[in-house]
Amino acid sequence: MPPPKLEPFYEDLGRRIEDLRRSRGMTQEQLGKKLVPTLTRASVSNIETGKQRILAHMLVEIAAVLETTIDELVTTKQRAAPAVPDIGAELAAKLPISAAEVRKLTSKLAASGRRGGS
Amino acid sequence: MSIHLARKTAEELVARLGFEKPPIDVDKVARSLGLRVVRGNLGAGISGLLVRNADGAFVCVQETDSRARQRFTLGHEIGHHFLRHQFEAGAHVHVDRGNFISQRGPRASAGVDPKEIDANQFAAALLMPSRMLRKRATEIVGDGPLHDGDVAALADEFDVSEQAMTIRLTALGIL
Numbered sequence A: 001m002p003p004p005k006l007e008p009f010y011e012d013l014g015r016r017i018e019d020l021r022r023s024r025g026m027t028q029e030q031l032g033k034k035l036v037p038t039l040t041r042a043s044v045s046n047i048e049t050g051k052q053r054i055l056a057h058m059l060v061e062i063a064a065v066l067e068t069t070i071d072e073l074v075t076t077k078q079r080a081a082p083a084v085p086d087i088g089a090e091l092a093a094k095l096p097i098s099a100a101e102v103r104k105l106t107s108k109l110a111a112s113g114r115r116g117g118s
Numbered sequence B: 001m002s003i004h005l006a007r008k009t010a011e012e013l014v015a016r017l018g019f020e021k022p023p024i025d026v027d028k029v030a031r032s033l034g035l036r037v038v039r040g041n042l043g044a045g046i047s048g049l050l051v052r053n054a055d056g057a058f059v060c061v062q063e064t065d066s067r068a069r070q071r072f073t074l075g076h077e078i079g080h081h082f083l084r085h086q087f088e089a090g091a092h093v094h095v096d097r098g099n100f101i102s103q104r105g106p107r108a109s110a111g112v113d114p115k116e117i118d119a120n121q122f123a124a125a126l127l128m129p130s131r132m133l134r135k136r137a138t139e140i141v142g143d144g145p146l147h148d149g150d151v152a153a154l155a156d157e158f159d160v161s162e163q164a165m166t167i168r169l170t171a172l173g174i175l
Helices: A007-023 A028-034 A041-048 A056-065 A088-094 A099-114 B003-016 B026-032 B067-082 B114-127 B130-141 B148-158 B162-171
Strands: B035-040 B046-053 B056-062 B093-097
Touching: A007 A041, A028 A041, A028 A056, A088 A099, A088 B093, A099 B035, A099 B056, B003 B067, B003 B114, B003 B130, B026 B035, B026 B067, B026 B114, B035 B067, B046 B067, B056 B067, B067 B093, B067 B114, B114 B162, B130 B148, B130 B162, B148 B162
Parallel strands: B035 B056
Antiparallel strands: B046 B056, B046 B093
């Protein structure tokens, strides 16, 4: 059996790092300088485009500097699975509304998803 | 994230989306970010929800709230989403209660989750961008002071509550 392709994993990781870096208002250079050991702007750029595979300790560093968790950065097997979590139970636990109202809300959510957000 | 950065992020977003005059179409902002907006009965004391699941991210807005209040809630939830706020692990639903409209200063708000303060600042800057607001205030009164009637007119124009407008004008040093 051929080995699974790793590129999508690193591209996905890079995209998440880039999105978070931008949302933190940081340039690639600023992020690189905050890491221990530091990375050059070019290395950060290569990581963000998925061209450079990063070492485990660097993943820990990047998550810390971006104030997030490793779990948020990587695509786990569970996340890749197309499971749609049932939020009905969570809504029922968190909102002071009846079961019927919760069902109404979840069906509105599902409908808005089908309409593609228009 | 600093309060300043939350405000700046919102102002940049408004500029990027090309809004030039009030009121800001906050539903359009949500759509442009891929957020779906649903209005419904969320129960007493709940103003809004940010829901994330495998289908994407959704905002639920309390349908019984006033229009201005719903707009502020939507801005607040967009803030949570856009600023990538992380809430309790494993949860898909973040609940906002109706008490976030008063935007207290950073020192007075000890004990309040900084994410909520950031989201408020984001919402205020999104609905009442500083450049747009300063321009309109100057057009109305020139260099003179704003009166109560002017604040009400600006609130109307930007489609926000008078309370939110008063707080924003004070924060910007216009009032």
